[in-house]
Amino acid sequence: MDRILIMGGRALHGEVHVSGSKNSALPILAATLLTAEPCVIHSVPDLSDTRYMLEILKYMGAKVELLDKNNVRIHAETIQSVAPYDLVRKMRASVCLLGPLIGRLKSCKVSVPGGCVIGPRPIDLHIKGLEALGAGITLEEGYVVSHATELHGARISMGGRYGSTVLGTDNVMMAAALAKGTTVIENAASEPEVVDLAEFLNAMGAQVSGQGTSTITVEGVDRLHGAEYRVIPDRIEAGTFLAAGAITRGELIVRNVVPAHIKAVTTLLEETGYNLSYGPDWIGIKRPGPTNARDVTTSPYPGFPTDMQAQIMALMAVTPGVSVITERVFPDRFMHVAELQRMGAKIDMEGATAVVKGVDAMSAAPVMASDLRASAALVLAGLVAGGVTEIRRVYHIDRGYEHIDEKLVKLGAKIERKPE
Ligand code: EPU
Numbered sequence: 001m002d003r004i005l006i007m008g009g010r011a012l013h014g015e016v017h018v019s020g021s022k023n024s025a026l027p028i029l030a031a032t033l034l035t036a037e038p039c040v041i042h043s044v045p046d047l048s049d050t051r052y053m054l055e056i057l058k059y060m061g062a063k064v065e066l067l068d069k070n071n072v073r074i075h076a077e078t079i080q081s082v083a084p085y086d087l088v089r090k091m092r093a094s095v096c097l098l099g100p101l102i103g104r105l106k107s108c109k110v111s112v113p114g115g116c117v118i119g120p121r122p123i124d125l126h127i128k129g130l131e132a133l134g135a136g137i138t139l140e141e142g143y144v145v146s147h148a149t150e151l152h153g154a155r156i157s158m159g160g161r162y163g164s165t166v167l168g169t170d171n172v173m174m175a176a177a178l179a180k181g182t183t184v185i186e187n188a189a190s191e192p193e194v195v196d197l198a199e200f201l202n203a204m205g206a207q208v209s210g211q212g213t214s215t216i217t218v219e220g221v222d223r224l225h226g227a228e229y230r231v232i233p234d235r236i237e238a239g240t241f242l243a244a245g246a247i248t249r250g251e252l253i254v255r256n257v258v259p260a261h262i263k264a265v266t267t268l269l270e271e272t273g274y275n276l277s278y279g280p281d282w283i284g285i286k287r288p289g290p291t292n293a294r295d296v297t298t299s300p301y302p303g304f305p306t307d308m309q310a311q312i313m314a315l316m317a318v319t320p321g322v323s324v325i326t327e328r329v330f331p332d333r334f335m336h337v338a339e340l341q342r343m344g345a346k347i348d349m350e351g352a353t354a355v356v357k358g359v360d361a362m363s364a365a366p367v368m369a370s371d372l373r374a375s376a377a378l379v380l381a382g383l384v385a386g387g388v389t390e391i392r393r394v395y396h397i398d399r400g401y402e403h404i405d406e407k408l409v410k411l412g413a414k415i416e417r418k419p420e
Helices: 023-034 048-060 091-103 124-131 166-176 192-203 235-247 259-272 306-317 334-340 372-384 404-410
Strands: 003-007 013-017 036-040 063-068 071-075 108-111 137-140 143-147 156-157 182-185 207-209 215-219 228-230 251-255 273-276 282-286 320-324 348-352 351-358 366-368 388-391 414-419
Touching: 003 108, 013 259, 013 404, 023 036, 023 048, 023 071, 023 091, 023 166, 023 235, 048 063, 048 071, 048 091, 071 108, 071 372, 091 108, 091 124, 091 143, 091 166, 108 282, 124 137, 124 166, 137 348, 156 372, 166 182, 166 192, 166 215, 192 207, 192 228, 235 251, 235 282, 235 306, 235 372, 235 404, 251 348, 259 273, 259 282, 259 306, 306 334, 306 348, 306 351, 306 372, 334 348, 334 366, 372 404
Parallel strands: 013 251, 036 228, 156 182, 366 388
Antiparallel strands: 003 388, 003 414, 036 071, 063 071, 108 143, 137 143, 182 215, 207 215, 251 282, 273 282, 320 351, 348 351
16 A cells, blocks of 8 residues: 655646546446447546456456557457456446346346445435336346346436436437337436436447436447447546646646536636636646635536545635635545644634635645545645645555556655655
């Protein structure tokens, strides 16, 4: 287990290249199980989560060939129908095996992944959607068991108490691609990663339309074929680097980004007082004059992403004024608060709302990463805190940021990675 040491207080300067999107790559890799023909996926970020998904695909029977670090060929000529607990439990996102396995095999058995530190993570909406397609689902000893021989189109809502579900929409879309007839997914998630999966399915011969809106229509087809596809850039990695530029009052150009995908984040940074500039696939951020705290409420796309809440909290912790940060997607996602407080942040919690009073400076402390985005917030805090911040359990950050320490060092940060 590695830890990282950050010597804070240096403004970041230069250009950084964003990797492919983790949350697009994971369901797209899973979707390659829908066809017996080979698929080639480009711009897969080299992360512990994507490496683990490739291990899962191998276990399920696919031949996986890494063409190089970010490009992979997957050939799932025949696959097996059981995804056991030991395989699934390590990564919550492995729930996105359900759609492809049910779509291709109709009857299968997938262990239910456990909860995680950001909240309970139920899958009731996934099951409701797959049920409506005729999967005939039972829950047996911790497994979702599908007893179908055929799937049929249906009208399904993917909306829940906390908004629409991203991976639930993905699962239904993947299974419906090989169902008989038309499926209409209402209250569908409209995240760019859902659109990316829909485009990949269409490249495989599926007939998906309406992706990016709240109503997705899937005309079932008899079979899908192999396809070559490039994953979109990671909007959360891009947002995290912009936050790094902002918190250190540096001057950065973040390349390989779709500016429209992180408009909620860039709008907030502009309202806070940062100067941003835009190109077709890059965003620049410049040292501002005075900045002022802003309130943030997370919500499904195109709202402010929950996956940027922790990082923005780190920024608001050192921004003059008071910021009220409300979490509407995962109401328990505040593991970073206690660690930021240990670094001198002034944060009061009231239910799913954090009231952050900006301080002049944070100070370094040994801190513990608890989940992916919480660790990103600690890295940001470390970049600006006085002294040496030691972050333990950095495997959390390696799950979702491709070589973040190396990328930050190239921008002028002083960071060392050491075995724990
Ligand atoms: N929910 C239900 N029932 C369900 C499914 C979800 O009540 O059957 C609730 C969840 O508990 C949550 C809300 O609906 O309150 C939204 O959850 P969603 O299903 O959309 O989350 P997810 O699909 O499991 C993906 C990302 C997360 C990201 C969320 C929200 C992947 C692999 N994961 O999770 O990413 O936070 O969408 O945008 O795509 C991360 O990258 O750090 C991360 C956690």
